[in-house]
Amino acid sequence: MSVTTFVIVSVIKTVIALFVLLTAVAYSVWLERKVVGHMQNRWGPSYVGPFGLLQPLADGAKFLLKEDLTPPHVYKPLYIAAPMLSVIFALTSIAVIPIGNWVDIFGLHIPLQITDLNIGLLIILGVTSMGVYGVALAGWSSNSKYSLLGGLRASAQMVSYEISLGLSLIGVLITAGSFSLRTIVESQQGRFWGIIPRWNIFHGQEVAFFIYLTSAYAETNRIPFDLPEAETELVAGYHTEYSAMKFAMFFMAEYANMITVGCLATLLFLGGWNGPLFGPPLLQAILPVFWFVAKVFAFLFLYIWVRGTLPRFRYDQLMAFGWKFLFPLAIANLVITALVVALRS
Amino acid sequence: MVPLPYYLILSGILFACGVTGFLIKRNIITIFMSIELMLNGVNLSFVAFAAHWHALSGQVFVFFVMVVAAAEAAVGLAIIIAVYRTRETLNVDQVNLLKL
Amino acid sequence: MLHLVLFSVFGAICVAGAVNLLVQRHPINSALSLIAVMASLAVEYLLLGAEFVAAVQVIIYAGAIMVLFVFVIMLLNAGEEERVGGSRVAIVFGIPGMLVGSVLTAWVLLRYSGTSGVELGAMPGPPKTIGWLLFHDFLLPFEVTSILILIAIMGAVVLASREEIPAPGERGEV
Numbered sequence: 001m002s003v004t005t006f007v008i009v010s011v012i013k014t015v016i017a018l019f020v021l022l023t024a025v026a027y028s029v030w031l032e033r034k035v036v037g038h039m040q041n042r043w044g045p046s047y048v049g050p051f052g053l054l055q056p057l058a059d060g061a062k063f064l065l066k067e068d069l070t071p072p073h074v075y076k077p078l079y080i081a082a083p084m085l086s087v088i089f090a091l092t093s094i095a096v097i098p099i100g101n102w103v104d105i106f107g108l109h110i111p112l113q114i115t116d117l118n119i120g121l122l123i124i125l126g127v128t129s130m131g132v133y134g135v136a137l138a139g140w141s142s143n144s145k146y147s148l149l150g151g152l153r154a155s156a157q158m159v160s161y162e163i164s165l166g167l168s169l170i171g172v173l174i175t176a177g178s179f180s181l182r183t184i185v186e187s188q189q190g191r192f193w194g195i196i197p198r199w200n201i202f203h204g205q206e207v208a209f210f211i212y213l214t215s216a217y218a219e220t221n222r223i224p225f226d227l228p229e230a231e232t233e234l235v236a237g238y239h240t241e242y243s244a245m246k247f248a249m250f251f252m253a254e255y256a257n258m259i260t261v262g263c264l265a266t267l268l269f270l271g272g273w274n275g276p277l278f279g280p281p282l283l284q285a286i287l288p289v290f291w292f293v294a295k296v297f298a299f300l301f302l303y304i305w306v307r308g309t310l311p312r313f314r315y316d317q318l319m320a321f322g323w324k325f326l327f328p329l330a331i332a333n334l335v336i337t338a339l340v341v342a343l344r345s
Numbered sequence: 346m347v348p349l350p351y352y353l354i355l356s357g358i359l360f361a362c363g364v365t366g367f368l369i370k371r372n373i374i375t376i377f378m379s380i381e382l383m384l385n386g387v388n389l390s391f392v393a394f395a396a397h398w399h400a401l402s403g404q405v406f407v408f409f410v411m412v413v414a415a416a417e418a419a420v421g422l423a424i425i426i427a428v429y430r431t432r433e434t435l436n437v438d439q440v441n442l443l444k445l
Numbered sequence: 446m447l448h449l450v451l452f453s454v455f456g457a458i459c460v461a462g463a464v465n466l467l468v469q470r471h472p473i474n475s476a477l478s479l480i481a482v483m484a485s486l487a488v489e490y491l492l493l494g495a496e497f498v499a500a501v502q503v504i505i506y507a508g509a510i511m512v513l514f515v516f517v518i519m520l521l522n523a524g525e526e527e528r529v530g531g532s533r534v535a536i537v538f539g540i541p542g543m544l545v546g547s548v549l550t551a552w553v554l555l556r557y558s559g560t561s562g563v564e565l566g567a568m569p570g571p572p573k574t575i576g577w578l579l580f581h582d583f584l585l586p587f588e589v590t591s592i593l594i595l596i597a598i599m600g601a602v603v604l605a606s607r608e609e610i611p612a613p614g615e616r617g618e619v
Contacts, residue, residue, distance in 0.1 A: 075473075078473070078477075117496075118496070118571065119496050119497065119500050119571075119572065122497070122500035122501075122504065122572075123500065125500075125504055126500055126503035126504045126508060129503070129504050129507075129508025129509060129512075130503065130507065130508050132508070132512050133480070133512070133515070136512065136515055136516070136519065137515070139519075140473070140515075140519040148519070151519070152516070152519065152520070155512065155516065156516075159509065159512055179572060346448060346449075346562040346563070346564055347448050347449055347452050347492075347562055347563055348555070348558060348562040348563070349558060349562060349563055350551070350554035350555045350558045351452065351456075352452075352489075352493075352563065353554055354550075354551050354554060354555075355456045355459060355460070355489075357547070357550060357551075358459075358460055358463065358547070359459060359460070359463050359482070361543065361547060362460075362463035362464060362466065362467060363463070365467060365543075366466060366467050369467070370467070370526070371526055372472050372523065372526050374472045374476075374514065374517060374518055374521075374523075375466070375472050375475050375526070377514070378466060378472075378475055378476060378479050378514060379466070381479065381506075381510070381514075382463060382466060382479060382482065385482065385483060385486055385506070388486070388502075389486060389489060389490075392489075392490050392493050392495050392498060393493060393563065395493075395495070395568050395570075396493040396494060396495070396563045396567035396568040397563055397567070399567070399568055400568075401568060401570060401574060401575065401578055402578065402582070402583075403568075404495045404497070404498045404568070404570045404575060405575060405578050405579060405582075405583050407495075407498050408498065408501065408575070408579070409583075409586055409590060411501065411502070411505055411506060412590045412593070412594065413590070413593065414506070414510065415505060415506075415509070415510050415594070415597075416590075416593050416594055416596075416597035417597075418510045418513055418514070419513065419597045419598070419600075419601040420597050420600045420601050420604065422513055422514070422517045422601070422605075423600065423601040423602075423603075423604035423605040424604055425517060425521075426517065426520070426521070426604070426605045427604050427605065429521050429523075430607075434523075435521060435523040436526075
């Protein structure tokens with residue numbers, strides 16, 4: 001493939017991926033409001049369009065038209081840059097996530113991934129680490145005690161749970177043998193005894209999945225770990241002083257992080273796009289994408305289900321849980337996985 | 346095809362900026378950050394030589410430099426916090442008496 | 446050609462970030478310019494083929510160590526530096542001296558180097574080979590650095606912990 005073809009194809013893929021991701025972010029907000037509403041025995045949004053499906057559009061219009069206040073004593077450069085940083089880092093990790101197998105269009109053999117790096121997983125971990133800055137700088141630059149406390153708590157929590165997140169993924173790496181996300185998914189093909197699929201969650205990484213799930217809730221500041229932005233505690237935490245579009249950017253960044261974490265869980269633990277293939281060749285080309293989306297949707301539903309069910313942790317309980325329970329458990333999982341793989345080969 | 350000296354000059358510029366920052370700055374956290382800048386300049390030198398002589402141990406050494414920088418940053422920042430608690434200032438010119 | 450362009454662009458960002466660190470008065474701006482330097486250095490490492498080192502630079506250096514710096518700046522909230530009058534001698538002799546020294550060094554390096562340059566991605570450093578080296582040839586430094594980190598953790602916890610303030614009733618007792 002020549003250089004210009006490669007550049008054009010990559011630009012098209014990037015535009016499509018960003019568009020799909022932003023729509024998914026908007027509709028995951030709708031999904032959350034609907035599911036939490038039904039769990040609390042009420043309808044969620046149901047006025048704007050059938051089943052409230054046009055509610056994200058109404059919300060988008062609201063955010064655009066709301067008055068964008070900038071409080072007088074904030075540190076302006078960082079105040080304006082922090083939500084942009086959050087959104088940029090939240091949207092960057094889509095670049096290495098594969099949603100399906102290869103596709104043959106116009107004689108070109110294109111992978112359904114913007115770029116297949118052989119350190120793809122490390123890139124996602126790196127972008128997650130950089131996402132802490134949006135939160136910390138927003139909290140500090142707002143020049144308000146609620147924001148500062150919320151920002152400090154949120155960034156300390158994110159940094160602490162990043163460790164367990166990374167360690168839980170190493171078990172998967174050891175069994176798959178590569179950092180490239182496509183290789184990891186391809187190592188989960190096939191089934192045990194014809195029935196149980198060879199996903200990593202059934203293949204010895206159950207504990208790792210639990211650790212990953214819990215760390216993901218803490219990384220994305222969701223209930224039960226959302227003390228940094230709890231209304232009853234800290235007004236709104238690090239985004240107290242933000243209004244309209246900047247607040248919408250933080251909101252989008254949180255849901256985009258949720259989707260990224262869901263995609264990563266699907267790729268590493270739930271088998272990615274592997275699923276039963278049937279039907280004519282056109283259907284067989286689209287089915288892997290459908291399985292991927294279905295698994296991400298199931299993971300998001302689990303996220304929202306937990307949000308509607310559990311109360312939140314107190315901050316010291318949260319930090320103690322992360323450092324004293326999850327971190328040793330993740331190390332134990334790593335040691336046992338490494339031993340099993342070494343003894344087996 | 347970039348000549349090796351270009352990388353070494355870039356590394357030297359970063360190191361020189363680090364040394365200058367260490368000498369002219371008064372805020373102790375900025376002095377600390379200049380030390381980190383010096384370490385980064387040296388890391389670039391290591392990786393450039395690893396590429397030039399096709400020896401992977403240059404990159405492994407960068408790994409160790411980063412680990413040492415992390416340990417040093419943790420302890421140094423803890424010391425800075427302890428100093429701030431007693432002296433109420435981050436200006437190195439004012440931390441010049443052994444007893445308060 | 447592309448290698449030279451990418452090297453120049455990210456090298457310029459590195460130098461601009463380093464100079465900005467010196468020029469800015471508020472430590473948070475210096476911290477952010479240092480993060481920009483580290484990110485562009487990660488791209489330079491990628492140009493030399495060191496992919497694992499580049500990823501570790503972003504995750505550890507820019508994503509954890511600098512977060513620690515930003516935390517401390519936020520917690521201590523010290524504010525801008527006062528402008529202190531610099532010494533005349535230093536400015537008169539220092540800046541030209543530094544310029545002469547750096548031009549001399551650059552000239553020597555460029556003149557007396559070999560003709561072979563460094564290609565794009567000259568020494569690929571995939572995680573597997575680096576891991577092999579770490580656990581075979583460099584095993585002793587690896588284990589020693591793990592003990593170093595343990596000592597650093599203990600030291601940081603002890604140094605930054607607050608002393609117990611005795612309750613008013615207990616002050617007179619031994």
